[in-house]
Amino acid sequence: MGAIRLENVKKTFGNIDVIPGVNLEINDGEFVVFVGPSGCGKSTLLRLIAGLEDVTDGKIMINGVDMANESPAKRGLSMVFQSYALYPHMTVYNNIAFGLKMAGETKAVIDEKVRNAAKILNLTDYLERRPGALSGGQRQRVAIGRAIVRNPAAFLFDEPLSNLDAALRVNMRLEITGLHQELKTTMIYVTHDQVEAMTMADKIVVLQAGRVEQVGKPMDLYAKPANKFVAGFIGSPKMNFIEGDYARARDCACVGVRPEHLLLSTEQGDIAATVKIAEHLGAETYLHVNADNIGPMTVRATGEVPLSGNDRIWLTPDPERIHRFDKNDKAISN
Amino acid sequence: MSTRASTLAGRVMSAPSIIALFLWMIVPLGMTIYFSFLRYNLLTPGMEEWIGFVNYKFFLTDHAFFASLANTLVLVGSVLVITVIGGILLGLMLDQPIFGRGILRILVISPFFIMPTVNALVWKNLLMNPVSGFFAWISTSLGFQPIDWFTNAPLTAIIIMVAWQWLPFATLILLTALQSLDRDQKEAAQMDGAGPISIFFYITLPHLSRAITVVILIETIFLLSVFAEIFVTTGGGPGLSTTNIAFLVYTQALLQYDVGGASAGGIVAVILANIVAIFLVRLIGKNLDA
Numbered sequence: 001m002g003a004i005r006l007e008n009v010k011k012t013f014g015n016i017d018v019i020p021g022v023n024l025e026i027n028d029g030e031f032v033v034f035v036g037p038s039g040c041g042k043s044t045l046l047r048l049i050a051g052l053e054d055v056t057d058g059k060i061m062i063n064g065v066d067m068a069n070e071s072p073a074k075r076g077l078s079m080v081f082q083s084y085a086l087y088p089h090m091t092v093y094n095n096i097a098f099g100l101k102m103a104g105e106t107k108a109v110i111d112e113k114v115r116n117a118a119k120i121l122n123l124t125d126y127l128e129r130r131p132g133a134l135s136g137g138q139r140q141r142v143a144i145g146r147a148i149v150r151n152p153a154a155f156l157f158d159e160p161l162s163n164l165d166a167a168l169r170v171n172m173r174l175e176i177t178g179l180h181q182e183l184k185t186t187m188i189y190v191t192h193d194q195v196e197a198m199t200m201a202d203k204i205v206v207l208q209a210g211r212v213e214q215v216g217k218p219m220d221l222y223a224k225p226a227n228k229f230v231a232g233f234i235g236s237p238k239m240n241f242i243e244g245d246y247a248r249a250r251d252c253a254c255v256g257v258r259p260e261h262l263l264l265s266t267e268q269g270d271i272a273a274t275v276k277i278a279e280h281l282g283a284e285t286y287l288h289v290n291a292d293n294i295g296p297m298t299v300r301a302t303g304e305v306p307l308s309g310n311d312r313i314w315l316t317p318d319p320e321r322i323h324r325f326d327k328n329d330k331a332i333s334n
Numbered sequence: 335m336s337t338r339a340s341t342l343a344g345r346v347m348s349a350p351s352i353i354a355l356f357l358w359m360i361v362p363l364g365m366t367i368y369f370s371f372l373r374y375n376l377l378t379p380g381m382e383e384w385i386g387f388v389n390y391k392f393f394l395t396d397h398a399f400f401a402s403l404a405n406t407l408v409l410v411g412s413v414l415v416i417t418v419i420g421g422i423l424l425g426l427m428l429d430q431p432i433f434g435r436g437i438l439r440i441l442v443i444s445p446f447f448i449m450p451t452v453n454a455l456v457w458k459n460l461l462m463n464p465v466s467g468f469f470a471w472i473s474t475s476l477g478f479q480p481i482d483w484f485t486n487a488p489l490t491a492i493i494i495m496v497a498w499q500w501l502p503f504a505t506l507i508l509l510t511a512l513q514s515l516d517r518d519q520k521e522a523a524q525m526d527g528a529g530p531i532s533i534f535f536y537i538t539l540p541h542l543s544r545a546i547t548v549v550i551l552i553e554t555i556f557l558l559s560v561f562a563e564i565f566v567t568t569g570g571g572p573g574l575s576t577t578n579i580a581f582l583v584y585t586q587a588l589l590q591y592d593v594g595g596a597s598a599g600g601i602v603a604v605i606l607a608n609i610v611a612i613f614l615v616r617l618i619g620k621n622l623d624a
Binding site for chain 2: 051071072078079081082084085089090098102103150
């Protein structure tokens with residue numbers, strides 16, 4: 001069981017409002033991702049939930065009980081740190097067992113739980129090693145193992161994959177998602193990488209400057225961003241924003257079109273452009289173009305497109321999938 | 335150092351300093367060993383002759399040797415215990431964000447900058463003097479008899495002085511070690527439900543083990559040869575109660591003019607220091623392996 005509700009949670013450092021007041025509902029068993037640019041307060045919010053920082057004001061309800069002033073251990077949460085924070089002088093076994101030992105479990109219970117966690121995470125062969133003798137991915141698994149054995153109400157992940165190389169990151173992403181499906185425990189995951197957010201989350205919370213910009217399912221955020229910030233943050237390559245006459249003709253301050261929603265033609269279309277750089281990835285091609293009267297834009301075309309620098313092309317936005325924003329950057333519903 | 339030529343060049347370049355250091359060590363050692371086998375007393379010049387192990391026999395069967403050996407071990411052991419425990423506690427305190435931390439740190443470090451002779455004089459005349467000393471004043475103003483430190487508790491007095499001198503060193507090393515402790519580890523332990531005491535014993539102390547090893551090894555080397563504090567205050571007495579090996583060698587050589595006997599004592603001290611060093615390295619040196 002792990003339902004968490006944040007009620008008007010505030011955090012100030014000195015006279016700086018890091019988190020001016022967040023309300024958020026996290027249901028039991030949900031995989032929630034906090035995503036935002038660095039310095040947006042997402043890690044602080046996670047640390048507030050964990051109890052590693054004191055809240056300035058507000059309530060943190062865990063399973064219906066306000067835990068805002070309880071010590072971290074009492075909240076029944078466990079955390080996986082960006083640096084893994086393994087205890088370097090303890091074996092993997094003792095690392096995983098430490099929380100249980102502190103909770104005063106008997107040796108037999110500890111042994112059973114540790115071996116069980118090790119089996120889930122493929123760590124059985126490494127139990128007697130020290131963290132120093134493990135690879136990055138294995139350390140990551142030990143950190144997760146340490147979190148699992150305590151049978152927490154929720155797991156908190158603080159950018160757990162950012163110290164891994166790209167290939168391993170994709171692997172661990174799948175493993176964590178698999179783990180969530182197996183354990184069905186609430187997970188809160190902090191990342192600055194929108195790809196991780198999109199692929200793993202049941203619910204994404206987009207943060208900027210300590211404010212929640214939008215909460216929703218990944219595809220809802222992709223299809224219906226509430227404002228220009230979310231529109232630009234979710235999706236890769238980034239959404240193109242077109243201002244000026246083109247936007248005025250459509251009754252808004254700014255039009256947003258995702259690179260994958262631009263129809264490409266070498267003969268005719270809405271917007272004329274010159275190709276600057278073409279990135280050929282095989283399955284798809286990214287064209288960085290300079291559109292006449294508009295400026296730089298990005299186009300994503302499926303498959304191999306025989307274009308290169310200085311070619312003239314024409315782009316037509318898919319009229320069903322353009323996003324319009326008013327002068328306050330809010331989305332205007334179509 | 336990848337090619338054979340560069341390896342050779344490296345050896346040639348470093349050879350002069352290595353040779354100089356080797357001579358620096360081996361010439362005095364060789365001469366001391368040579369003197370230790372001679373009858374060589376400055377009161378009877380010209381009478382030097384080879385007498386084999388007689389000097390060693392005299393030195394090692396002298397009851398003063400065993401008394402000073404015991405004093406040396408008590409002195410080294412006590413100072414190590416006080417400085418390591420005190421150093422950890424002071425280090426923990428100075429690692430906290432307390433008011434005036436910068437000034438406090440300087441104050442704590444400052445005894446290390448005071449030379450041993452001055453340190454001993456200050457303690458002898460200003461603090462521990464039974465008539466005009468600060469401690470005597472505290473005792474009398476509380477209605478107690480003042481303690482005559484250098485008569486009634488001479489070795490304790492020396493231990494206090496030397497510990498005071500070496501506490502900053504231990505604090506400094508342990509404080510830097512504490513500062514290198516990853517904050518995440520403490521937070522992870524907190525999440526795991528460990529209280530401050532458990533965090534200290536399970537996380538902080540193991541993290542400090544290497545620094546503690548360094549403190550013990552380095553301090554032992556210097557504490558085996560404590561001399562100035564004893565020379566300035568008690569002069570090894572009363573009786574032999576504060577004579578350590580270093581001071582015993584000094585009394586042999588310069589009070590009895592017995593160069594041969596003092597040399598033998600010096601060699602014994604070197605051997606003892608090596609025994610202690612091997613013992614220590616065996617016992618705790620494994621902490622230094624990563």
